Amino acid sequence: MKLGFLASHGGSNMQAIIDQCLSGAIAGKPVILICNNPNAIAVERARDAQLPVEILNGRTHADTDQLDRQMEKSLLEAGVDLVVLAGYMKKIGPTTLSTFSNRILNIHPSLLPKFGGQGMFGIRVHEAVVAAGEPQSGATVHLIDNGYDQGQIIRQAILKVDTSDTPATLQKRILGLEHILYPNTIAEIASGKIKLPVN
Numbered sequence: 001m002k003l004g005f006l007a008s009h010g011g012s013n014m015q016a017i018i019d020q021c022l023s024g025a026i027a028g029k030p031v032i033l034i035c036n037n038p039n040a041i042a043v044e045r046a047r048d049a050q051l052p053v054e055i056l057n058g059r060t061h062a063d064t065d066q067l068d069r070q071m072e073k074s075l076l077e078a079g080v081d082l083v084v085l086a087g088y089m090k091k092i093g094p095t096t097l098s099t100f101s102n103r104i105l106n107i108h109p110s111l112l113p114k115f116g117g118q119g120m121f122g123i124r125v126h127e128a129v130v131a132a133g134e135p136q137s138g139a140t141v142h143l144i145d146n147g148y149d150q151g152q153i154i155r156q157a158i159l160k161v162d163t164s165d166t167p168a169t170l171q172k173r174i175l176g177l178e179h180i181l182y183p184n185t186i187a188e189i190a191s192g193k194i195k196l197p198v199n
């Protein structure tokens with residue numbers, strides 16, 4: 001299964017998935033990283049892994065439709081079977097969404113549908129969880145549709161929120177959980193154990 005990544009920042013989830021492809025735990029091959037931010041650590045990680053990188057953003061394509069069509073073309077030309085969003089901070093355009101319908105995964109650092117939606121990203125998610133006094137939180141792998149964090153949930157991992165947790169400690173602990181959940185979920189998709197909806 002050929003994997004195409006979209007990332008904007010650190011790319012630690014992408015790295016965990018690349019590592020599991022290399023170890024053989026995922027029957028998958030990373031084939032491209034598309035990134036909007038040329039200075040992202042994700043770009044360095046991809047170059048270190050000899051993964052082709054393409055920068056697509058408002059500078060390369062002022063027109064959002066053209067950017068969307070270029071993204072679709074690049075993913076298709078790379079032969080991508082599964083699009084893996086790994087900290088990608090932009091919305092996917094309608095052309096790419098339609099071509100890869102039910103084949104675009106995301107990971108979100110909460111137990112969706114709780115603490116998702118527009119503006120709920122990064123530390124804000126964990127601030128909201130702590131402020132609400134939630135007894136547990138976690139991470140969710142889900143399909144992308146045209147809403148924010150609303151697509152079908154594929155897998156979740158749960159952890160207990162400790163009374164000593166701050167938003168920062170929770171963020172760190174959940175990121176560690178993501179690095180297990182995301183590769184494991186992709187391994188199960190690649191092996192056929194998880195069947196994504198048929199279009």
Ligand code: GRF
Binds near residue numbers: 087
């Ligand atoms: C993760 O917390 C993920 O849940 C969210 O963005 C963050 C990405 O981190 N979608 P990284 O770039 O993989 O390090």
